[in-house]
Amino acid sequence: MKYRVLAGALAFLAIGTLNAQEQNEEKSLYIKGNALFLPLGIVNLALEKQISPKYTIQGDVFISPWKSFAGHELQFYSASVEGRYYFNEAFKHWYVGANLSFAAYNAQKWNYWNDKSAINENGETIVNSNLYQKGFSVMLGVTGGYQFQLSDRWNLDLYATVGTSQGFYKGYDRTTGKRYDGAEKFNKSGEIMPYRGGVMISYKFK
Numbered sequence: 001m002k003y004r005v006l007a008g009a010l011a012f013l014a015i016g017t018l019n020a021q022e023q024n025e026e027k028s029l030y031i032k033g034n035a036l037f038l039p040l041g042i043v044n045l046a047l048e049k050q051i052s053p054k055y056t057i058q059g060d061v062f063i064s065p066w067k068s069f070a071g072h073e074l075q076f077y078s079a080s081v082e083g084r085y086y087f088n089e090a091f092k093h094w095y096v097g098a099n100l101s102f103a104a105y106n107a108q109k110w111n112y113w114n115d116k117s118a119i120n121e122n123g124e125t126i127v128n129s130n131l132y133q134k135g136f137s138v139m140l141g142v143t144g145g146y147q148f149q150l151s152d153r154w155n156l157d158l159y160a161t162v163g164t165s166q167g168f169y170k171g172y173d174r175t176t177g178k179r180y181d182g183a184e185k186f187n188k189s190g191e192i193m194p195y196r197g198g199v200m201i202s203y204k205f206k
Contacts, residue, residue, distance in 0.1 A: 027051060028091060029205045032060075032157060036198040041066070044198060050090040058082045058097075062196075067106075072113065073132040073174075078103035080196070082143060082161075091155060091202075097143035099161050099196065105169075108132040126173055126180050135169025135186060139195050153204040161196035165189075 027050040034044035046060030059081050066074040080101035087094050112128040119125060141163020148156040167189045171181035181187050 026206070030091065030155065030202040031205060032200040032202040034198040035201050037062075037064075040064075040069075044200075046200065048084075048091075048202070053089055054086045056084045056086070056090050058084060062103075071129075072108040073106055074108070075106040076103065077105070080139075084143070086147075091147055091204075092149060094146050095144075097145070097159075097161075099139070099141045099143050099163065101139040101141075101195065102136070103139065104136045106132070106134045124180075130173050130175045131171060131180055132174060133169045133171050135167060137165050137167040139163055139165045141195065143196070147202070155200075155202035155204070157200035157202055159197060159200070160194060162194045163192070165191055165193055165195055 029050070030048045032046040032048060034046075037044050043063045044060065046058055048056050048058040050056050060079070062076065062078040062080075064074050064076040068074075078101055080099055082097045082099040084095045084097040086092060108131065112131050114128050116128045117125055118128075141161045143159055143161040145157060145159030148158075150156055168186040169189070170179055170183070170186060172178065173180045
């Protein structure tokens with residue numbers, strides 16, 4: 001299933017590139033910032049470039065620098081590239097996209113935000129709220145969204161991405177500094193989940 005999604009995403013991007021080569025008119029470029037995360041001190045910036053009348057390509061970065069946020073590790077750094085197809089025309093109304101992202105993190109998963117306890121493989125008692133994970137993930141997904149035109153140069157972009165996330169991480173107990181997971185190298189996890197989304201304020205450069 002994962003390989004079918006990957007093949008479809010690559011085909012999507014290839015079609016967009018071929019269409020771009022057939023078009024010679026001036027292409028628009030938008031710079032964007034995610035208003036949803038900014039109040040939390042998290043930066044999410046993007047550039048979206050038109051490559052044909054209905055296709056664009058976007059690159060973005062996501063930076064959450066918090067070593068501690070409300071008592072939880074929340075360091076998260078990611079970069080992604082995305083090809084988009086607009087049903088009307090580029091930067092207007094409904095679109096779908098294929099997204100590829102890479103992330104590195106030192107964070108506490110949301111399902112560890114509790115005080116449940118357990119006995120690990122070494123016979124030690126561990127408490128969820130003391131545990132955090134450090135590693136990286138590769139994500140491949142499908143994006144859906146809608147762009148509102150606010151003026152000639154300003155847009156509002158609402159979007160969300162759902163896909164497969166393949167994670168490689170090590171788990172630590174902050175009270176001891178030791179690993180709690182018992183693995184020799186990396187733990188591995190794979191799941192289908194939403195991993196991007198927000199409200200982008202977009203400004204047209206040209």
